[in-house]
Amino acid sequence: xxxxxxxxxxxxxxxxxxxxxxxxxRFKSKVAKIxxxxxxxxxxxxxxxxxxxxTFCSAAGSGEFAGKSSEDLLxxxxxxxxxxxxxxxxxxxxxxxxxxTNTYGPLEKIQACLVPFLDRPEVVAIALATRxxxxxxxxxxxxxxxAEKKEIWIELGLQSIFDxxxxxxxxxxxxxxxKKTVLxxxxxxLKICVHLINGLPQETAxxxxxxxxxxxxxxxxxxxxxxxxxxxxxxxxxxxxxxxxQEQYVDIVVRQLEVIPAxxxxxxxxxxxxxxxxIGPQWIRKKTIVLNEIDKxxxxxxxxxxxxxx
Numbered sequence: 001x002x003x004x005x006x007x008x009x010x011x012x013x014x015x016x017x018x019x020x021x022x023x024x025x026r027f028k029s030k031v032a033k034i035x036x037x038x039x040x041x042x043x044x045x046x047x048x049x050x051x052x053x054x055t056f057c058s059a060a061g062s063g064e065f066a067g068k069s070s071e072d073l074l075x076x077x078x079x080x081x082x083x084x085x086x087x088x089x090x091x092x093x094x095x096x097x098x099x100x101t102n103t104y105g106p107l108e109k110i111q112a113c114l115v116p117f118l119d120r121p122e123v124v125a126i127a128l129a130t131r132x133x134x135x136x137x138x139x140x141x142x143x144x145x146x147a148e149k150k151e152i153w154i155e156l157g158l159q160s161i162f163d164x165x166x167x168x169x170x171x172x173x174x175x176x177x178x179k180k181t182v183l184x185x186x187x188x189x190l191k192i193c194v195h196l197i198n199g200l201p202q203e204t205a206x207x208x209x210x211x212x213x214x215x216x217x218x219x220x221x222x223x224x225x226x227x228x229x230x231x232x233x234x235x236x237x238x239x240x241x242x243x244x245x246q247e248q249y250v251d252i253v254v255r256q257l258e259v260i261p262a263x264x265x266x267x268x269x270x271x272x273x274x275x276x277x278x279i280g281p282q283w284i285r286k287k288t289i290v291l292n293e294i295d296k297x298x299x300x301x302x303x304x305x306x307x308x309x310x
Contacts, residue, residue, distance in 0.1 A: 199228035
């Protein structure tokens with residue numbers, strides 16, 4: 001007899017609060033994210049905070065599947081939209097400014113990036129990947145005006161709540177700085193999504209679970225959990241440390257989900273690695289298998305998101 005799913009925010013038998021569930025409930029349609037490269041830089045690359053970026057970050061600024069910064073943003077968007085139409089005809093869209101730090105620049109540039117999408121009828125939201133130390137007040141005020149037209153998602157890379165990890169990966173800001181930004185954002189109409197990475201050097205499973213627990217209890221709307229991608233040409237690729245196995249990763253993610261409040265949206269539980277530059281682990285290339293293993297483990301343990309939330 002099939003086990004009844006005890007998780008309330010589900011239409012596909014998932015035991016966690018999926019991004020797809022949120023989008024279908026919110027917009028009553030399939031919604032596709034379209035990655036873009038607006039040609040921003042990062043304070044951790046231009047010398048303001050450091051040179052070369054975080055030690056895990058690729059030359060593409062974690063935007064391997066975004067377009068080329070030399071291409072017009074609308075051309076990038078239309079090309080991405082055509083690809084999505086093959087998978088999901090008629091899907092609504094979210095332009096996703098993915099590569100590098102997309103609020104690190106003059107207000108005029110940020111405005112020029114967003115304006116072309118604010119009145120497009122198929123665009124339901126806009127997402128900007130950025131850092132907690134790159135959201136100046138004028139930018140926030142502008143984004144709040146944009147939120148009157150479209151849902152605006154601020155995706156904050158954090159990776160870990162532990163400052164010793166942040167120093168090791170040359171993150172360039174502390175957890176307290178991040179937390180201060182989240183609290184400021186929580187007073188606005190902007191939506192907050194926080195990125196965490198499992199498998200960073202010197203971190204234990206308990207540390208990764210504590211990061212998920214702590215971040216999940218901040219005033220945020222969503223999280224992304226990734227497995228560390230070891231990429232050619234990065235400083236981290238020069239280190240020697242064990243990568244998580246698929247079994248270890250699945251176990252950690254299930255335990256993380258148990259301590260994250262049920263209301264928090266999980267936009268991702270794994271990520272894509274560009275195969276031509278990926279050193280490892282190779283198992284992350286089989287994303288569907290990883291997600292299926294997470295689902296199976298949750299059923300086998302009769303657990304769900306928020307079960308151990310306290």
